[in-house]
Amino acid sequence: MDFEEPAHIARIRAEAEAFAAQHVTPTVVEEELRTGDGVNRPLMEAMGARGWVALTWPREEGGAGLDPFEAAVVLGVIRAAGGPTVGAGTTMLAANAVRALASDDLKARILPGVAAGTTLICLGFTEPEGGSDVFACKTRAVRDGDEWVINGQKMFTTYAHRADYCFLLTRSVPGSTGPTGLTMFLVPLDTPGIEIQPVHTMGYERTNIVFYNEVRVPDNLVVGVPDHGLSVIRAALQAEQSVAPSSRTRQLYESARAWAASATDPAGRPVAADPTVRARLARLSIDAEVADLLGIRVAFLEQLGGKPGPHAALFGPETYVAWSKEVLDMVGPQGAADWSDPECVAGGVFEYHYRSAVASTIYGGSSEVLRSLIAEQSLGLSRSRPKA
Amino acid sequence: MNLRLTEEQQALRETFAALFAKQCPPDVVRAAEPLGHDAALWARMADVGLLHIGVPEDLGGAGAGLFELVLVAEEAGRRLVPVPLAETVAATRLLVACGAHDLLRRALEGTRLVSLAPAPGPLATQVLADGAVADAVLGLVDGRLVAVSRPADVRAISNMGSLPLARWSDTADAEVLAEGPGVAQAFSRALCEVRVLRAVALVGLAAEAIELGAAYARERSAFGIPIGSYQAVAHPLADALVAKDGAQLLTWKASWALDSDHGDAPVLARQSFIFAAEVASHAAQHSLHIHGGYGFTQECDIQLYYRRAQAWAAVVADPGRELLALADGILLQEAMEPEGVARGL
Numbered sequence: 001m002d003f004e005e006p007a008h009i010a011r012i013r014a015e016a017e018a019f020a021a022q023h024v025t026p027t028v029v030e031e032e033l034r035t036g037d038g039v040n041r042p043l044m045e046a047m048g049a050r051g052w053v054a055l056t057w058p059r060e061e062g063g064a065g066l067d068p069f070e071a072a073v074v075l076g077v078i079r080a081a082g083g084p085t086v087g088a089g090t091t092m093l094a095a096n097a098v099r100a101l102a103s104d105d106l107k108a109r110i111l112p113g114v115a116a117g118t119t120l121i122c123l124g125f126t127e128p129e130g131g132s133d134v135f136a137c138k139t140r141a142v143r144d145g146d147e148w149v150i151n152g153q154k155m156f157t158t159y160a161h162r163a164d165y166c167f168l169l170t171r172s173v174p175g176s177t178g179p180t181g182l183t184m185f186l187v188p189l190d191t192p193g194i195e196i197q198p199v200h201t202m203g204y205e206r207t208n209i210v211f212y213n214e215v216r217v218p219d220n221l222v223v224g225v226p227d228h229g230l231s232v233i234r235a236a237l238q239a240e241q242s243v244a245p246s247s248r249t250r251q252l253y254e255s256a257r258a259w260a261a262s263a264t265d266p267a268g269r270p271v272a273a274d275p276t277v278r279a280r281l282a283r284l285s286i287d288a289e290v291a292d293l294l295g296i297r298v299a300f301l302e303q304l305g306g307k308p309g310p311h312a313a314l315f316g317p318e319t320y321v322a323w324s325k326e327v328l329d330m331v332g333p334q335g336a337a338d339w340s341d342p343e344c345v346a347g348g349v350f351e352y353h354y355r356s357a358v359a360s361t362i363y364g365g366s367s368e369v370l371r372s373l374i375a376e377q378s379l380g381l382s383r384s385r386p387k388a
Numbered sequence: 389m390n391l392r393l394t395e396e397q398q399a400l401r402e403t404f405a406a407l408f409a410k411q412c413p414p415d416v417v418r419a420a421e422p423l424g425h426d427a428a429l430w431a432r433m434a435d436v437g438l439l440h441i442g443v444p445e446d447l448g449g450a451g452a453g454l455f456e457l458v459l460v461a462e463e464a465g466r467r468l469v470p471v472p473l474a475e476t477v478a479a480t481r482l483l484v485a486c487g488a489h490d491l492l493r494r495a496l497e498g499t500r501l502v503s504l505a506p507a508p509g510p511l512a513t514q515v516l517a518d519g520a521v522a523d524a525v526l527g528l529v530d531g532r533l534v535a536v537s538r539p540a541d542v543r544a545i546s547n548m549g550s551l552p553l554a555r556w557s558d559t560a561d562a563e564v565l566a567e568g569p570g571v572a573q574a575f576s577r578a579l580c581e582v583r584v585l586r587a588v589a590l591v592g593l594a595a596e597a598i599e600l601g602a603a604y605a606r607e608r609s610a611f612g613i614p615i616g617s618y619q620a621v622a623h624p625l626a627d628a629l630v631a632k633d634g635a636q637l638l639t640w641k642a643s644w645a646l647d648s649d650h651g652d653a654p655v656l657a658r659q660s661f662i663f664a665a666e667v668a669s670h671a672a673q674h675s676l677h678i679h680g681g682y683g684f685t686q687e688c689d690i691q692l693y694y695r696r697a698q699a700w701a702a703v704v705a706d707p708g709r710e711l712l713a714l715a716d717g718i719l720l721q722e723a724m725e726p727e728g729v730a731r732g733l
């Protein structure tokens with residue numbers, strides 16, 4: 001049992017910090033804040049050149065041969081510097097499924113570009129009426145000769161307007177329900193019949209609703225076996241519970257600590273002398289530590305081939321949301337000023353956290369669903385949701 | 389970073405888990421109330437060498453660290469074992485650190501039950517965690533480590549946590565064991581160890597409280613279905629389980645930091661204590677509530693956990709005041725991160 005950061009992790013962290021200093025420029029950061037695209041193509045290509053898009057793939061496939069924890073450290077450093085990493089992470093969800101289950105032909109066509117950072121793939125899973133139930137899929141795919149015709153719509157297709165392909169979930173067996181009768185496609189986003197409409201979030205992110213109207217896709221863009229898409233989704237979602245080297249709660253805490261160490265109240269007294277600030281900061285430090293430790297435990301159990309429950313995925317985001325409010329309370333009215341205003345506190349970081357935190361308890365699996373999974377899997381309580 | 393236990397650590401944990409499960413079912417816990425001390429069980433602990441675990445081999449111990457003791461203390465907490473563990477273990481290790489070999493030998497033999505004061509300063513003003521049963525209590529008075537011997541008239545304080553609490557108003561029989569610059573540091577390290585050991589006992593308590601609640605929720609039906617299938621019952625229990633796992637990891641990290649003389653050890657020790665106190669309290673509270681009115685009766689085991697969840701923490705320190713002490717520690721930590729919105733992305 002050892003909590004020391006191993007030398008190879010410290011080394012890769014230093015490499016990632018040097019990379020971020022060079023490539024995550026103030027322009028990149030500000031562009032992401034303005035657009036909320038979640039991806040920056042020159043940054044992706046610079047990452048790809050080092051094997052840092054497909055970080056865990058072997059070098060001969062364009063990766064860097066890193067272990068999952070090293071990979072998470074690299075992405076964590078780039079993200080902490082303000083560089084968008086949603087594009088890289090999401091592309092890899094789809095790419096890992098393609099690598100595991102697609103035809104050799106499709107692999108050869110897609111994967112080298114993915115590893116190089118030039119091919120971007122977004123996810124078309126969620127539908128307007130689906131939400132947490134990803135299998136409530138109504139988008140239809142109908143075979144027509146050696147083509148398929150797709151009709152439907154998808155919500156929350158982040159960076160669809162920047163991506164090359166959409167990893168699309170469709171229902172191909174008419175009348176099927178739940179996780180059966182599904183087919184996964186890689187749909188080129190320049191195909192006629194696709195319409196992308198922006199959806200702006202309160203958390204400085206742009207996502208999209210994507211309409212598919214008589215979209216014709218060749219049969220060789222099916223990923224895996226038609227009508228048996230469940231295993232393909234599983235292969236992709238396995239990576240969703242990915243290793244986090246440092247929680248958002250930790251990032252919020254470090255910023256709050258830096259603020260508390262230097263800020264003064266309107267009367268000129270150091271806020272660090274205020275017992276209410278001290279008590280809250282101390283309590284936040286505990287949640288930050290616990291969120292990180294639960295994340296390390298996921299990495300450790302995965303290394304052993306185990307299947308850790310979504311404990312870290314519940315605790316991290318829940319504490320992140322709760323503290324994003326408490327910290328703003330401490331900072332006071334000026335904390336509400338956003339990053340673009342010269343009055344903003346600490347570069348607007350606390351305003352940013354408050355806006356974006358709440359989504360973190362939704363998009364990686366909503367907290368309600370995660371609590372039910374833990375109750376069923378770890379406590380043996382009966383299932384509360386209807387069976388599909 | 390590696391969370392794997394060695395084979396020896398695994399075996400140690402399993403041995404004590406089995407021992408406590410066998411020797412300390414709930415009727416033994418009840419029989420030891422209200423004093424909260426089972427002399428026969430304590431003698432048995434001396435036989436199996438509980439206090440020897442964390443003492444160096446050349447002094448007759450097993451040469452293990454605080455982490456091994458943490459593994460044992462969690463199992464003791466799970467079964468509410470009515471023997472004084474945290475303060476006696478920390479006191480024994482403090483005797484090692486200060487070279488008080490004579491008293492150490494007698495503590496290891498089981499002929500003197502040596503405990504520790506909750507804070508520096510005169511003992512007469514403090515409520516002593518093991519005061520009703522200890523033969524001697526170590527304190528830090530005027531920068532000197534003293535062993536105060538039990539006075540003639542000690543009255544056990546009847547209390548809801550079934551802890552052997554007492555005040556010692558007469559502290560005249562005191563022997564100076566050590567003095568000098570390292571003594572205060574050794575004493576505060578011992579207090580860190582008490583926090584971690586009490587914290588992990590609370591983790592064990594929380595784990596069993598959650599299991600009792602889950603077991604009841606699996607079996608008990610209301611309105612025709614098991615109550616565990618109601619999310620209002622299940623979800624707080626899931627939160628408690630996650631927090632309990634986090635608290636366990638925090639005690640592991642704190643004991644690792646103390647064992648390896650890491651600079652963050654005092655911060656981690658306080659963090660683990662504060663968090664475990666909160667986690668145990670929430671877990672016991674929700675679990676009792678799952679039991680409904682039955683949970684409120686003496687007959688139900690969960691009330692044993694509910695009362696101790698509060699008292700085991702209170703005997704160490706008020707978690708709220710501990711937060712302020714923790715703030716002193718974290719504001720002194722190194723390297724502030726650069727500011728800016730970039731930190732948040």
